[in-house]
Amino acid sequence: MYKLGIDVGGTNTDAVIIDENYNVIASVKNPTSADIYDGIVGAVRKVLDESGVDKMQIGQAMLGTTQCTNAIVERKNLAKIGIIRIGAPASCGVEPMVDWEDDIKDICEKAVIVRGGYEYDGREITDLDEDACREFFSEMKDKGIKSIAISGVFSTIRNDNELRVAEIAKEVMGEEVHVSISSEIGSMGLVERENATILNAALWKIAEKFTDGFAKSMEDEGIKNAKIYLSQNDGTLMTMEYARRYPILTVACGPTNSIRGASYLSKLANAIVIDVGGTTTDIGVIQNEFPRESSVAVTIGGVRTNFRMPDVMSIGLGGGSIVREQPDGTVTVGPDSVGFELTEKALVFSGDVLTATDIAVKLGMADIGDASLVKDVPVELAEKALDAIRVLAEDAIDAMKLSSDDSDVILVGGGSVILPDELAGAANTIKPEHFGCANAIGSAISKVSGTLETLINYDEIPRDQALADAKNAAIEMAVEAGAKRDTVEIIDVEDVPLQYYPGNTNRVKVKAAGELIS
Numbered sequence: 001m002y003k004l005g006i007d008v009g010g011t012n013t014d015a016v017i018i019d020e021n022y023n024v025i026a027s028v029k030n031p032t033s034a035d036i037y038d039g040i041v042g043a044v045r046k047v048l049d050e051s052g053v054d055k056m057q058i059g060q061a062m063l064g065t066t067q068c069t070n071a072i073v074e075r076k077n078l079a080k081i082g083i084i085r086i087g088a089p090a091s092c093g094v095e096p097m098v099d100w101e102d103d104i105k106d107i108c109e110k111a112v113i114v115r116g117g118y119e120y121d122g123r124e125i126t127d128l129d130e131d132a133c134r135e136f137f138s139e140m141k142d143k144g145i146k147s148i149a150i151s152g153v154f155s156t157i158r159n160d161n162e163l164r165v166a167e168i169a170k171e172v173m174g175e176e177v178h179v180s181i182s183s184e185i186g187s188m189g190l191v192e193r194e195n196a197t198i199l200n201a202a203l204w205k206i207a208e209k210f211t212d213g214f215a216k217s218m219e220d221e222g223i224k225n226a227k228i229y230l231s232q233n234d235g236t237l238m239t240m241e242y243a244r245r246y247p248i249l250t251v252a253c254g255p256t257n258s259i260r261g262a263s264y265l266s267k268l269a270n271a272i273v274i275d276v277g278g279t280t281t282d283i284g285v286i287q288n289e290f291p292r293e294s295s296v297a298v299t300i301g302g303v304r305t306n307f308r309m310p311d312v313m314s315i316g317l318g319g320g321s322i323v324r325e326q327p328d329g330t331v332t333v334g335p336d337s338v339g340f341e342l343t344e345k346a347l348v349f350s351g352d353v354l355t356a357t358d359i360a361v362k363l364g365m366a367d368i369g370d371a372s373l374v375k376d377v378p379v380e381l382a383e384k385a386l387d388a389i390r391v392l393a394e395d396a397i398d399a400m401k402l403s404s405d406d407s408d409v410i411l412v413g414g415g416s417v418i419l420p421d422e423l424a425g426a427a428n429t430i431k432p433e434h435f436g437c438a439n440a441i442g443s444a445i446s447k448v449s450g451t452l453e454t455l456i457n458y459d460e461i462p463r464d465q466a467l468a469d470a471k472n473a474a475i476e477m478a479v480e481a482g483a484k485r486d487t488v489e490i491i492d493v494e495d496v497p498l499q500y501y502p503g504n505t506n507r508v509k510v511k512a513a514g515e516l517i518s
Contacts, residue, residue, distance in 0.1 A: 001019075001057060002017050002018065002025065002059065003060045003061075004016070004017055004044070004061040005017075005018070005061075005062045005440040005443040005444025006043060006044070006061070006062065006063050006440055007063075007439035007442075008063070009032060012277075012340070012414060013029070014028070014030075014436070014439055015040075015044055015046065015437075016434070016437050016441050016444055017048075017051045017053055017058070018444050024433075024434050024441065026053075027440065030042040030043035030046055031343070037213055037214075040063075041220070044223070055222040055223050057225075058223050059225060060227050061214075061223060061226040061227070061229070062228075062231060062237055062444055062446065063228070063231065063443065064230075064254055064440075064442075065210055065231075065250060065253070067209075068206055068248065068250045068251050069250075069300070072104075072203075072300050072303070073301040075103050075104055075301070077205060077206050078104070078107045078205075078206075079107070079201075079205045080109050080145055080202075081147045081148065081202050082136065082140040082145045082147075082148045083096045083151075083194075083198060084114060084149070085114070085150075085151050085152070086114055086128065086150070086152035086162065087125070087153040088117075088126075088129075090117060091190060096111040096151075096194060097195075097198065098191070099191075100195075107198075107202045109140065109143055110139070112132070112136050114129045114136070115129035115132070116129060116152065117153030118157060120157060121457070122154075128164060128165070130164070134172055137168060140173065141173045145173075147178040147201045147204050148177060148178070148179050149180045149197045149198045149201035149202075150169070150180065150181050150197070151193060151194035152165075152182065153190055155181075155182055156182075156183050156186075156193070156455075157454065159181070178201065178204040180198075182196070182197040184246070185246065187306045188306070192304050192305050192306035193305075193306055195304055195305050196248055196305040196306065199300070200246060200248035207243060207244045207247035208244060210230075211230065211243055227516075228240050229482070229516065230242075230243040231253040231256070231442075231446060232250055233249055233252040233308065234256065234511075235257070235260045235291045235442070236290075236446050236447050236448050236449035237443075237446045237447070239481065242480075242481050249308075252309055254439060255282040255291070255312040256284070256312075256442070257442035257443045258284075258412055258438050259273045259275075259284045259286055259290075259291045259310070260290070260445065261438030261439055261440070262275070262410040262442070263286045263410075264441060264445050265410075265432035265433065265434055265435065265438060265441065266410045268408055268410065269287075269289045271286050271407060271409065272397055272407050272409045273285070273286060273410045274393060274410070274411050274413075274416065274419065275438065276317065276319065276412075276414070276415035276418060277319070277413050278320040278339055278414070278415055279316075279318045279320055280316060280337075281314065281315050281317040281415070282313070282314050283396045283397070283399075283400050284310055284311065284313075285400055288492065290492075291311070291312070293309065293310060293311060294310065313399060317392050317418075318334070318337050318339075318356065318415045319414060319417070320338040320339050320341070320346070320357065320415075321333050321334035321335070321418075322336050322354070323356060323359060323385045325381055331387075331388055333385055333389050334392075338355060342355065342357060347369075347373050348361050348369025348370055348371065349369045349373075354377065356385070356415070357369075357418060359386060359418065360418045361374055363382050365417060389419065393419055394425055397424075398425055401425065406427035407425070407427055408426070408430065409423060409426035409427075409428070411431045411435060412432070412438035412439075413435070413439070414436040414437075416431060416435060416436075448478055448482045448483035448515075449478050449481065449491075450473075450476065450479070450481055450511070450513075451474060451477065451510070451511045452470050452474040453507070454508055455498070455506070455507055455508070456470070456506055458503075466508065467493065467495065467508065467510070470510045471490050471512070473510070474510040474511060474512040475488045478514050479514075482517055483512075483515065483516065484516065484517045487515040489512065490512050493508075493511075494507070494510075495508055
């Protein structure tokens, strides 16, 4: 049985096939098309031809896609939704979407705040106003709204109100209504958690399109025995159904796939990963074989959210970055790029734009295109450009480190040929085999996870019992997401005392991960 991993980037769509022992059988790169499915089909055909694998022997197919990220950033194809917050009168001072930009606020047909919600310790603020909920859902049904975002005050501590409101939504609007519940998506902090839930609700159409489209493209290519999975942004996978419920979790899955792939290829559990594409470079950190999560609120397309996101920094440096000599003699690289037009516009491909790839070829760092086409590029200019690239990479390494000690650095991505082998701040610089398709490999080898985050007062529940209960809950979440129960392991436990809460209150976060069900 083989696994097929696909990752759609801005410049290239990468595809790999690995066997049941996680050996890479074949890997290819195919230009990303305006219609991403043409790029996916092209990559699949190439990797099948190169591997010679029988299509019927592919048992699992995994896709990492940027469609949800692009939809939010570009304000395209987002569905109209209704928003209901459970928290009056306590939260009426801050309305839903209060800090959103006008061009994305249009996704909201109507937002209301109804009575209900809980205190930090699970006590009711006031009774849930079910009549107001029914009235709102009836209005949304009349207006043809198909998706609802539900949030509640301290619902991550106690989500009874959210679950009841979701039941009412289906009673009034029908079982087919798409319901997004904040306690299943975000973390502590009402506004940011609510924002993530709103985005999730608005992505339902896109989620249906890319899940159905990917499944259809596999079937059309004769890959009919494969179970389909989507990459999510913690470096693990989810089922098609799970992806339709939580499309927001696909945001930033590209960098996480590269980090997971880099860890697997290099056999390192802890390191800094530099993933160089055609347009941008993503820098992340491996901790215990998984991406380090961001500890601060993350802004997506101008919207502040607090659902789990990898701690990744992006800079405008890639293989297609445009190189310019300034009037004062200095040389700049990027941040603008020729992107997926690299094979048309770069000098080594008979184009007329000097790119970072051309510099790498000129200095003998890469064998790409026709080296004779850059013979007229001055060596001094090329060396200045390389120095500029080096500074960008070294500054990024320093920004991602948590101490002054040097760290192992793994270079992946097709564009990493533009980086020098030695970088300040790097204890060792590793460029593993198949580095160009680390993202697709990360998708193919990923596990399935479940994460629980909650507040627990150890004065009420003994610490050992509380942590055991939290671990069991995280395991169940991983199983629900598609993990094989007997392979699920606890991979991370955080236990942080909160001095500003009464009693011995702690924020407990547990993450479990396991192998996919075959």
